[in-house]
Amino acid sequence: MTVRPIRTFDDPVLRVVAAPVKDFDRELRLLVKALTATMRAGSGRAGLAAPQIGEPVRVVVYSYDGKSGHLVNPRLELSERKITADEACLSAPSVWWPLERSYLVTARGRDMFGKPVTVRALGVLARVLQHEIDHLDGVLFSDHLEAAERERFLAEALPAS
Numbered sequence: 001m002t003v004r005p006i007r008t009f010d011d012p013v014l015r016v017v018a019a020p021v022k023d024f025d026r027e028l029r030l031l032v033k034a035l036t037a038t039m040r041a042g043s044g045r046a047g048l049a050a051p052q053i054g055e056p057v058r059v060v061v062y063s064y065d066g067k068s069g070h071l072v073n074p075r076l077e078l079s080e081r082k083i084t085a086d087e088a089c090l091s092a093p094s095v096w097w098p099l100e101r102s103y104l105v106t107a108r109g110r111d112m113f114g115k116p117v118t119v120r121a122l123g124v125l126a127r128v129l130q131h132e133i134d135h136l137d138g139v140l141f142s143d144h145l146e147a148a149e150r151e152r153f154l155a156e157a158l159p160a161s
């Protein structure tokens with residue numbers, strides 16, 4: 001199975017608003033397989049969004065604590081209750097940063113065959129889904145930080161070469 005290179009924080013593809021999937025075809029199934037293989041290729045990888053492998057379409061995969069799967073064209077409902085925890089991104093490896101997120105989410109989308117799916121998640125998995133679905137809108141988790149904190153984050157994530 002093809003493990004694909006992961007794009008880093010400074011790659012413009014991570015800033016594109018990804019296109020909705022229209023055709024639930026073989027190409028989509030290959031993309032889900034490539035995303036899953038790439039997520040599973042490293043330890044501690046809990047999620048990945050298609051733009052992170054250079055494909056600006058609305059597909060994410062997730063795997064945490066025995067719950068794994070994929071979502072096509074996902075939409076999120078967020079709980080009012082928030083929680084702050086350390087978060088990281090495979091596009092900025094080894095930099096962890098505290099971030100407030102909703103504690104509970106309901107994600108609705110389709111599977112690779114076009115069948116409707118609903119995923120309810122809390123805690124870490126809820127955080128993963130919020131993080132990955134943000135990627136589909138060109139949003140990086142540093143965008144949620146205050147300006148001064150974002151600068152510190154970027155200095156660590158993208159050290160001057």
Ligand SMILES: [Zn+2]
Nearest residue numbers: 088089090091
């Ligand atoms: Zn990420």
